[in-house]
Amino acid sequence: MMWRALSADWLKIRGKGLWFLVFLGPLGLTLMQGLNFGIRYDYLKDQYRADLWGGLLSNVADFVPVALYLGGTLICSLVANVEHQMSSWKQLLALPISRISVFMAKLLLCLLLLACSCLLLSAGTLALGLILGFGSQAIPYPDILRIGLSSYAAALPVIALQLWFSLSSRNQTLPVALGITLSLFSLFAMFLSEWVPLTWPALAWSAASPWQFIVSGLLLGLLVMMSGALHFVRKDVD
Structure with missing residues (x-):
């Protein structure tokens, strides 16, 4: 049943601007x-001459968490708002499909869209490095693939929380405001304790043991997803 709901959601997001995001x-x-390296090409190439790809990846990685939080917020809000705008929750939940399937379909849709965005970031980073002439050094394909996906896994708790709030609230002002606030705070993650989940996307790239933050993100994200699904199953709809 979840796959039927997911297929329906794919059709509903046409023309909603999600693919643009x-x-x-x-x-x-x-x-x-590209602008950063283009303007300061000689300086940055000299600074990172021992590892040109590492320098490019570190510059990109600094902004991945804020992009993930902001993009996840907007995608979750737009997916939830499809039903809110049409006031179609009662009709949707009256169909012979379980509420848990509806919730999981929308969650999976958001996660797939964000995964596509992360893969596009890896492809764009690779293309940028080649355009800048870094192909003379060995291309670190695993790191290029990891730059978005590792932070994505670590950001799952916040993404799942955003979808939970977005589905629960007809007015999207509060969920979007929360997402923007978290996005801005993520810029100062280095000043926070590593126990704060907001720091995990950055640490999933830069820490000495990134896997502990990736796994922590996956486990806490699963817990938030389960909590959100349970609340959605029990919640009255307008």
Whole structure:
């Protein structure tokens, strides 16, 4: 039943601007670093001459958490708002499909869209490095693939929380405001304790043991998803 609900949700997001957001994040980060390296090409190439790809990846990685939080917030809000705007929750939940399937379909849709965005970021970073002439050094394909996906896994608790709030509230002002606030705070994650989940996307790239933050993100994200699904199953709809 979840796959039927997911297929229906794919059709509902047509013309809603979601795919624009999926491409906007990685394209914006790639262009920003292209401008950064283009303006300071000689200086940065000399600074990172021992590891040109590492220098590019570290510059991109600094902005991945804020892009993930902001992109996840907007995607979750737009997916939830499809039903809120049409006031179609009662009709949807009256269908012969379980509430848990409805929730999981929307969650999976958001996660798939964000995963596409992360893969596009890896492709854009690779293309930018080749355009800048870094192909003379060995291309670190695992790190290029990991730059978005590791932070994505660590950000799952916040993404799941955003979808939970977005589905629970007809007025999207509060969920979006919360997401923007978390996005801004993520810029100062280095000043917070590593026990704060907000720091995990950055640490999933830069820490000496990134896997502990990736796994922590997956486990806490699963817990938040289960809590959100349980609340959605029991919640009255308007």
